[in-house]
Amino acid sequence: MASKTNYTMNGKEYFRISASFGRDANGKLIRKYFYGKNEKDAKKKVEEYKDNLKQGLIVDKNAYLSLTMDTWLFEVVNISNKVKPTTFERYEGIFRNYIKNSSIAPLQLKDIKSLQIQKYYNDLYEKGKTTSQIFNLNKLLKHFFNYAVNEGYLLKNPCIGQIVIPGEVEHKESEVEVFTDDELKAILSYPKESQIKDIATICLATGMRRGECLALKWKDLNTNTMEISIDETVSTVAIISKDSSRENKTIIQIPKTKGSIRTIPLPITLKPIFDKIKIKQNENKLKIGESYNKENEGYIFLTENGNLINSSNLSRSWKRYLKKVGVRYIKLHALRHTYATRQFEAGLKLKTVSVLLGHSSTEITSNTYTHVLKKEKEKSIDILNVLKMC
Structure with a gap:
């Protein structure tokens, strides 16, 4: 039968276990020793110590x-x-x-x-x-x-005060990239229908971020008041576990700021596009049958199988689409910049454009679109109607 103890200290018998907690400045493992009346008791103390560390109940002065x-x-x-x-x-x-x-x-x-x-x-x-x-x-x-x-680990934040970021210079704002009229016409007039074309058209017509567009639901469209409600965003992220394993998932999130949760105009030119998307979605449901993912019921933009759209796949589709229509590659986000630029050129007020874009402050809008801020007007424009593409 195995001994209940393995260590003697001051004439008393204990079971001693060592556990490592990081490394010291020389790279050597930091070990702590735990003593119990038997092995089970000693192991219990190790786990209690680890749990208390996680919960902040122990401030380890030798923390690394x-x-x-x-x-x-x-x-x-x-x-x-x-x-x-x-x-x-x-x-x-x-x-x-x-x-x-x-x-x-x-x-x-x-x-x-x-x-x-x-x-x-x-x-x-x-x-x-x-x-x-x-x-x-x-x-x-x-x-x-x-x-x-x-938490009491140290007395002062070493990153506050005299830290200098190497190479840091006064930030110079660069002009945002936007599409020209000819490029927009090439993007919107391509005869073959596709989902990426629909997404691009809606982003251009509303100024939405791509994640906001992908998170649109049918209930977000109010054809009576001609408004779109924005309160979610779709993102593809790596879900990282403690053991460093990673799994890419496409998830629904709330927008990053309160200002991003907003109601914007629904351009009348988009109505036939949404009608067409609805028809195509119903066709996919019939085609796929029981294998169609019903968990995402209600979302406007889904894959043929009913899944949320992976943002990385969307970026690749956009790059291929621009090549197909003969337009230089600019990120899909440039459609949002184009929307804002056109509104300013039409004289829309800074505050109005800022609200439409869902910025948290007019300062962000002003800093981003300094080069296009001109005279102000109250009335918004329907970009697609101006381009005569719908």
């Missing part, structure tokens, strides 16, 4: 950057209803690429100084990382260190 930040990401940030899956995917990517196995990963939180962070940023810049990449890293680290200060 990579291990603690990893726990914070998956046990705090990932379960917050304030952080969207797309945002968490971005955070996890920054952590994995710039922190997890970096030269600053083994630093003890309590000893981290601004100069160490600054040197790391300078090193990244010298190795070819862009100012934008380092800026985003600093933004995430600042967020994490605020948490660490609040």
Whole structure:
């Protein structure tokens, strides 16, 4: 029969277990020892310690950057209803690429100084990382260190104060890319009907983001008041597990700001397009039969099988479509820029365009479309009608 104990201390018998918690500044594993009256008791204490660490009940003065930040990401940030899956995917990517196995990963939180962070940023810049990449890293680290200060791991946020982002210069606004009249006519007049053509037409006519367009439901169209309600968005994101496994999923989310939840005009020129989409969708239901995905019932833009549209597939379809119609490649988002530019050129007021676009402030709109802000008028225009394409 196996012994219940394996260690003697001060004349008493214990069962001792060691567990590792990250690495020290020299890369060596940090080990802690747990003692119990038997193996089961010792293992229980290990699990209790780990659970308490996750819940913030233990402030480990020897906590290390990579291990603690990893726990914070998956046990705090990932379960917050304030952080969207797309945002968490971005955070996890920054952590994995710039922190997890970096030269600053083994630093003890309590000893981290601004100069160490600054040197790391300078090193990244010298190795070819862009100012934008380092800026985003600093933004995430600042967020994490605020948490660490609040939890008592360190006294001061090392990313606040004297940190300088290498290569940072005064930001110069560049003009947004828009389609010309000839390009729009080529896009809209292509004789063969397709889903990507319909999506492009609706994005151009309404100024919606592509995710907002993909999330439209039939109930969002009010043909009595001629309005469209926008309150959801479709995104394709990598759902990341604690073990770093990744699964791409197309999901429904709420828009990123309160201003994005809005009601906009429904151009009369879009009505026959929506009618055509409805007919095609009903045909697909009959064609696919029982295999048709009924979980997404009510959404306007779906695949032939009734699934939500993957945003990566949409981007590829858009690139192929532009090549087919002989138009230079610009991202689908350029249709939104084209919409806004045309409204300004027609004299629509800044505040009105900002509301139509779902921006959180007029400052964002003004900074984005500085080059087209001219005289103001109250009346919106129906772009498709002006182009005489419908």
